[in-house]
Amino acid sequence: MKIAVTLRLTPDLTEELELTEDGRDIDREWIGLVLNEFDDQALEQAVLLKEAAGAEVTALAIDGEGVERLLRTALARGADAVRRIPADDAPSSARALTPLYAAAVREIGADLVLAGVLATDDLHGELAPFLAAELGWRQASAVSDVRIEDGDVVVRQEYSGGRAAQLALTLPAVVGLQTASQPPRYVAGSKLRDLLKVEVPEMAVDAAPAATGIEPATLALPDRGAGAEMIEGSADQIAERLHAILVERDMA
Amino acid sequence: MATQTLILLIATLGAVAAAAWRARPWLVPLAHARPANRLDRPWQRLTVVLADIGLHRRLLRIRFSGVMHLMIFTSFLVLFTVIVQAFGAGFFPGFSLEPIGGHTWLAAVQEVFTVVIAAALGMAIWHRFVRRPARFAGSNRRDATTIYALIAAIVVTMLLEWAARIAAGGDPSEPYRPLSAALAGGLGGLGLEGDAAATASSAFYWAHIASILAFLVYIPGSKHRHMFAAAPNIFFRSLAPKGQLPPPPPAGDSDDQPGTVQRFSDFTWKDLLDGLSCTECGRCQAVCPAHGSGAELSPKQLVMDLRDGMTATNERGAAGDSPIAGGTVSTEALWACTTCRACMEVCPLHIEHVPKIVQLRRSLVEEGEIEPMLQDSLTSLQSYGNSFGKSPKQRARWTRGLSFKPKDVRKEAVDVLWFVGDFSSFDPRVQRLTVLVAELLAQAEVDFGILYEGERNSGNDVRRVGDEGLFDLLARHNIAELEGCSFNRILTTDPHSLNALSNEYAALGAHYDVVHHTKFLWELLEAGRLDPVSRSGQIVTYHDPCYLGRYNDEFEAPRRLIRRLGHDLHDMGRCRENSYCCGAGGGRIWMDDSGLAQRPSENRIEEALALEGVTRFVVSCPKDVVMYTAAVQALGVEDRIAVWEIAELLDEALRVPQPGSSAAD
Ligand code: SF4
Ligand code: SF4
Numbered sequence: 001m002k003i004a005v006t007l008r009l010t011p012d013l014t015e016e017l018e019l020t021e022d023g024r025d026i027d028r029e030w031i032g033l034v035l036n037e038f039d040d041q042a043l044e045q046a047v048l049l050k051e052a053a054g055a056e057v058t059a060l061a062i063d064g065e066g067v068e069r070l071l072r073t074a075l076a077r078g079a080d081a082v083r084r085i086p087a088d089d090a091p092s093s094a095r096a097l098t099p100l101y102a103a104a105v106r107e108i109g110a111d112l113v114l115a116g117v118l119a120t121d122d123l124h125g126e127l128a129p130f131l132a133a134e135l136g137w138r139q140a141s142a143v144s145d146v147r148i149e150d151g152d153v154v155v156r157q158e159y160s161g162g163r164a165a166q167l168a169l170t171l172p173a174v175v176g177l178q179t180a181s182q183p184p185r186y187v188a189g190s191k192l193r194d195l196l197k198v199e200v201p202e203m204a205v206d207a208a209p210a211a212t213g214i215e216p217a218t219l220a221l222p223d224r225g226a227g228a229e230m231i232e233g234s235a236d237q238i239a240e241r242l243h244a245i246l247v248e249r250d251m252a
Numbered sequence: 253m254a255t256q257t258l259i260l261l262i263a264t265l266g267a268v269a270a271a272a273w274r275a276r277p278w279l280v281p282l283a284h285a286r287p288a289n290r291l292d293r294p295w296q297r298l299t300v301v302l303a304d305i306g307l308h309r310r311l312l313r314i315r316f317s318g319v320m321h322l323m324i325f326t327s328f329l330v331l332f333t334v335i336v337q338a339f340g341a342g343f344f345p346g347f348s349l350e351p352i353g354g355h356t357w358l359a360a361v362q363e364v365f366t367v368v369i370a371a372a373l374g375m376a377i378w379h380r381f382v383r384r385p386a387r388f389a390g391s392n393r394r395d396a397t398t399i400y401a402l403i404a405a406i407v408v409t410m411l412l413e414w415a416a417r418i419a420a421g422g423d424p425s426e427p428y429r430p431l432s433a434a435l436a437g438g439l440g441g442l443g444l445e446g447d448a449a450a451t452a453s454s455a456f457y458w459a460h461i462a463s464i465l466a467f468l469v470y471i472p473g474s475k476h477r478h479m480f481a482a483a484p485n486i487f488f489r490s491l492a493p494k495g496q497l498p499p500p501p502p503a504g505d506s507d508d509q510p511g512t513v514q515r516f517s518d519f520t521w522k523d524l525l526d527g528l529s530c531t532e533c534g535r536c537q538a539v540c541p542a543h544g545s546g547a548e549l550s551p552k553q554l555v556m557d558l559r560d561g562m563t564a565t566n567e568r569g570a571a572g573d574s575p576i577a578g579g580t581v582s583t584e585a586l587w588a589c590t591t592c593r594a595c596m597e598v599c600p601l602h603i604e605h606v607p608k609i610v611q612l613r614r615s616l617v618e619e620g621e622i623e624p625m626l627q628d629s630l631t632s633l634q635s636y637g638n639s640f641g642k643s644p645k646q647r648a649r650w651t652r653g654l655s656f657k658p659k660d661v662r663k664e665a666v667d668v669l670w671f672v673g674d675f676s677s678f679d680p681r682v683q684r685l686t687v688l689v690a691e692l693l694a695q696a697e698v699d700f701g702i703l704y705e706g707e708r709n710s711g712n713d714v715r716r717v718g719d720e721g722l723f724d725l726l727a728r729h730n731i732a733e734l735e736g737c738s739f740n741r742i743l744t745t746d747p748h749s750l751n752a753l754s755n756e757y758a759a760l761g762a763h764y765d766v767v768h769h770t771k772f773l774w775e776l777l778e779a780g781r782l783d784p785v786s787r788s789g790q791i792v793t794y795h796d797p798c799y800l801g802r803y804n805d806e807f808e809a810p811r812r813l814i815r816r817l818g819h820d821l822h823d824m825g826r827c828r829e830n831s832y833c834c835g836a837g838g839g840r841i842w843m844d845d846s847g848l849a850q851r852p853s854e855n856r857i858e859e860a861l862a863l864e865g866v867t868r869f870v871v872s873c874p875k876d877v878v879m880y881t882a883a884v885q886a887l888g889v890e891d892r893i894a895v896w897e898i899a900e901l902l903d904e905a906l907r908v909p910q911p912g913s914s915a916a917d
Contacts, residue, residue: 014641032636032643073634185620186627189714189722190511192634196725235680 001055001148001171004110005046006101006127007074009033009066010120023218033066035073038116038177045146045180046114047078053148056080058108060203062087062097068200075198076191077184083108083203094122095130096209102134103205110172112153117142117176128176138169141176260342260461267465275472277563278528281516286501288520290488300602301486310600314535320375324403327369328479330361334410335464338457350424359425366431369407373400387534390553395474395532402467409460411435416453419444478531482601485529488522489602494593495755495803498607500614500720512615514575516562519611526603527559536595536605539826541833546849547588551595551605557581558608577612578621586612587623590852591716591838592798597829606716613718626717629842634722637708637729639842640678644705647677651702653687656694659701665738667699668772671753673746674709675874681881682874685897689745689769692899695906696781700743706733712752712799717839724760727752731762745769745899747799747873748837754804768800770872770898771809777816777902784905786818791865792896793822795856795880796831797873810872810898817905822863824856832856834879841875853883861893872898 011017012032020027046057059074061067063084071082085104087097105113113135118125125141132139145156152168155175159165169175222230231241245251272279290297303309308325312318333349340347348354380388380396415435417423426433439445444452471477478485492498501518503511513519536551537543543550561580577586586609595605616622622630632641650672651658661669670693676686693700711726730753734742742764744750754766767775776782794814800806807828814821826832835845835852845851857880860869869884871877880895 012641012643015643015646030643030645032645034635186617186622186630187620187634188618189630189634189719189725190618191721193721193725234684 001053001112002108002110003046003049003055003057004105004108004113005039005043005057005059005074005079006113006115006131007039007043007059007061007070008036008116008119008122009061009064009070010036013120017221019219019221024216025219035070036116036119038118040116040184041180042114042116042177043074043077043079044182044184045177047185048181049146049148050078050080055112055148058083058110060085060101060104060108062100063202071200072195072198073187073192075195076187081108082200084200086202086204087209092121093212093214094119094127095212095214098127098130098134099207099210100205101127101131103207104203105131105135107203107205112171113137113174114146114177115174117178125176128174132174135172135174138173139176140167140169140173142178143167143175144177144179145181146175146177254345257343257345260339263461263465264339267469270469271472274469278472278524278559281562281565282521282524282528284517285519285521285524286517288488288522290490290522293491296491297487297489300489301483304486304600304602305483310598313598316375316379317533320372320379323368323372324376327365327372330365331369331407331410333358334362338460338464342461355425356428359428363429363431366407366411369403373403373407376400385534385538387538387552388532389534390537390550390556391532391534392475392556395476398470399474399476402463402470405463406460406467409456409463413453413456413460415439416444416449416456420446420449420453475530475532478529478601481525481529485525486602488525490522490604490607493755493758495751495799496759497610497715497756499759500611510615512618513608513611514577514615516565516576519608523558523604523608523611524562526601526608527555527562529601530555530559530603531601532556533600535598535600536603539594539598539830539832541590541592541594541835541852541855542588544832544850544855545835545852547584547847548582549585549588554581554585554605554609555603575615577615581612583616583621583623586616587626587843588840589838590798590833590835590840592833593802594798594830594833597802610716610718613716614720615718617718617720622717623843625844626839626842629839630714630717630719630722633709633714633726637726638674638678639709640674642678644708647672647707648702648704650677650683650686651690653683654690658690659699660704661701661737661739662703662706662733664701666701667740668693668701668743669734669737669739669741670700670702671710671742671744671746671749671766672702672707673744673749673874675878676745677707679874679878682877685874685877685899686745688897688903689899692773692776692782692903692906696776698776698781701739703733703737708733710746710749710752710756712748712756713837713839713841715752715756716837717842723756727757727760731757731760734762734764740765742766743769743772745872745874747797747804748875751799751803768804768806768809768872770800770813771806773899773902774809774813774816777813782902782906784817784902786816786905790819790868791822791863792819792868792870792901793824793860793863793866794827794870794872795824795834795860795876796828797871797876798831798833798837800872801831802829810870813898814870814901817901819868819901822866824859824863826859832859834873834876836875836879841879851883851886853879854887856880857883857887857889857893861889867893868896868901869893870896870898870901 011026012034015032018027049055050057057079058081059071059079060083061071063086067084071084074082085100087100115128128141129139140155140157143155143157147154152170153173154166154168157165157167231238308318308322311321337349349358377400414429414432418426418433418436419439500512503509534552540551557580589609591606593606629639632639636642637644659666675682708726708729711723714726715723742753750766750768753764794810811821833852860866869880871880877897884890884893884895
């Protein structure tokens with residue numbers, strides 16, 4: 001079996017975001033990029049499936065700053081192969097990127113795609129369903145507990161109120177993963193070091209980003225309106241203010 | 253050959269064979285261990301052997317036990333002449349120590365030391381069974397008891413033999429053996445005289461021989477191996493800088509050489525000899541902050557477990573199926589160590605605990621098995637080069653709080669390159685102190701600069717956590733950055749960075765002149781470049797950071813500085829080499845400390861509070877600022893004691909209005 005995992009780097013939200021001058025994007029100049037946490041889960045799940053049932057895992061990512069490093073880490077984590085997909089001026093919307101991923105998935109001949117259920121720039125989890133539509137494959141999203149049973153992929157999908165279902169999907173399929181059955185493993189620095197010089201191959205695909213007809217007109221930073229108070233200052237001042245608020249509202 | 257000689261010969265050979273058999277479980281692994289070259293600088297090696305065995309330097313740090321041990325030790329040396337006499341006479345009828353005073357002064361000395369060893373034995377028994385210090389908890393009591401019994405048997409049979417010989421009459425040494433003579437009088441009172449006494453003397457002689465041989469057979473399986481192992485163990489100790497960890501075992505192509513310590517044969521012979529030398533005295537356990545705070549680790553237990561694991565593995569004949577880390581030694585114990593080195597500092601045998609702990613951590617990290625909270629920090633370190641998960645670009649953000657912009661050493665030559673370190677750069681609780689130090693440097697017109705986003709975590713604690721590859725990446729990055737800069741000295745406020753830069757990087761071929769800010773500020777004062785007004789009145793105590801004091805021998809500069817500023821310094825009981833770790837070292841600052849019975853830092857603050865009148869707890873390490881501020885808050889004693897970084901003390905003294913100015917002090 002061949003498993004493809006899609007990996008996305010997303011802005012590190014622990015840092016302060018600023019907008020570009022035209023207000024249509026965040027300023028990426030100073031921002032750190034991190035692996036989308038759900039993609040992290042997807043990668044771990046792919047490697048777990050490989051260890052349990054035998055599979056060949058390929059990690060895919062749209063090329064960009066930091067992607068080589070990201071893919072090397074994926075190799076260290078247990079992926080068998082990695083590919084970076086070149087895309088000029090890559091749009092950030094998951095929907096628009098779908099044709100590129102789909103072409104790559106076809107080219108490597110994967111039977112199963114594991115994608116993170118959502119990302120900070122794909123909050124509604126569009127990647128997995130759109131990718132499945134593009135490929136014409138079966139799809140389930142927001143799932144956990146992925147297993148391979150008799151050639152089917154079996155997943156657990158949770159609903160409100162603690163209800164859940166086991167779904168069996170006939171391959172090929174796309175899965176939008178929420179959590180892997182084990183937390184992502186730590187990769188020792190020695191493995192990263194050994195991979196430092198490994199070439200991360202490029203895989204040009206014969207596809208173009210989809211035109212979605214949706215463009216950001218303006219972005220807005222958090223509203224500093226009535227209900228919200230932005231606390232600023234040194235750590236001490238912030239702590240003091242927090243304390244005051246808690247006391248004020250009888251929460252301390 | 254006389255029958256007696258033949259019996260003695262057979263008995264002795266039998267005992268030697270039995271002893272060798274009992275030594276087999278550890279002789280075999282020792283023979284299969286990895287090599288380690290410990291023969292360089294023989295004189296330096298020998299002097300410490302003489303100091304620590306001959307003069308009991310480390311042993312005497314605990315007065316009672318040290319004196320007791322010295323009594324037993326010297327008695328053994330003196331009474332060894334009795335053994336020589338006993339076996340000499342047995343094998344070569346007519347052999348005698350008479351020519352060297354065996355019947356005169358030597359006899360007298362032997363008598364004296366019979367009393368000395370008896371007294372020491374009494375002290376030992378009282379100590380172990382009545383006083384029972386906590387450091388003995390976990391030691392093998394049965395082993396100790398057996399040894400007391402054997403020593404008592406040897407001494408008593410010896411004494412009885414002498415007495416019976418005197419009772420038989422005609423013993424030339426009688427005038428020199430008052431104790432034996434008195435005892436002979438007692439025997440005579442029991443009717444033991446003449447031939448009967450001669451027969452008894454011979455019987456006691458054989459009993460004496462039997463107890464000596466029993467002792468010989470017993471020792472290889474007992475902690476009393478240290479009688480023979482101590483001297484070589486101290487002699488072959490590591491002479492590498494204290495702050496430089498040994499590399500992991502070299503990886504080979506086959507699974508036999510995994511590149512980490514997984515089985516006992518992956519340790520060096522010296523690591524194994526350490527275990528065989530341990531006396532289970534528990535001195536290491538008594539000073540261990542992990543043990544003291546209720547964590548699962550005791551350095552004594554660790555050494556004992558490794559030793560027992562090694563011999564058990566060999567006895568099973570298998571190559572050791574269960575891994576050492578997580579099997580013989582629990583992972584919790586391994587993660588609990590702060591690498592403070594207090595254990596190594598007190599161990600009379602110079603046993604090296606920390607390198608073993610780190611070797612075993614390395615085997616865990618390589619498998620991806622790490623302490624749960626640690627993963628976040630290490631992942632951050634991998635991605636960003638700092639444990640805070642901040643982009644490298646934000647490293648110099650603290651400089652925004654400055655009245656000037658520090659030079660970028662990557663672009664301009666400077667006299668002093670300031671290696672700022674992670675906590676000073678990123679932790680909001682420490683940043684204000686970083687700003688303060690920078691202003692002090694500017695005030696003293698120091699030509700300094702920083703690496704800005706070129707700096708990475710020094711890797712000191714990363715190495716101690718066991719991630720050798722990540723340490724290598726971080727260290728080589730910093731070394732490459734430093735290579736492109738022109739400077740004379742490196743300054744740092746962080747003892748951990750100091751240790752890596754001066755000791756660990758040296759092993760990678762990079763040598764720097766690194767100075768801690770306590771010393772550097774002192775130099776500025778001495779040179780008159782900063783001129784604080786000293787004002788007395790504050791009673792303060794000072795905490796020696798492990799990586800400044802114990803690891804890098806800087807005890808004086810901070811103390812001079814504190815006194816020069818006019819403060820009254822009261823040291824805590826555990827100070828200098830015996831300082832008590834704050835609990836943050838060895839990567840512990842990145843791990844979960846919520847399960848501890850009492851955090852070491854809180855224990856330490858309590859120690860300071862017990863000092864009369866102390867209101868300031870002075871520190872000289874960014875991590876100490878964080879740890880102790882939290883400890884003071886956790887104990888709710890903010891009104892009694894405050895944590896002061898040493899630079900703050902200096903800053904305060906510089907702000908005092910000069911005499912003659914109108915403002916009141
Ligand atoms: S280094 Fe410190 S924490 Fe670790 S075992 Fe030794 S005394 Fe305990
Ligand atoms: S390791 Fe050293 S200090 Fe600790 S119990 Fe053994 S001999 Fe004593």
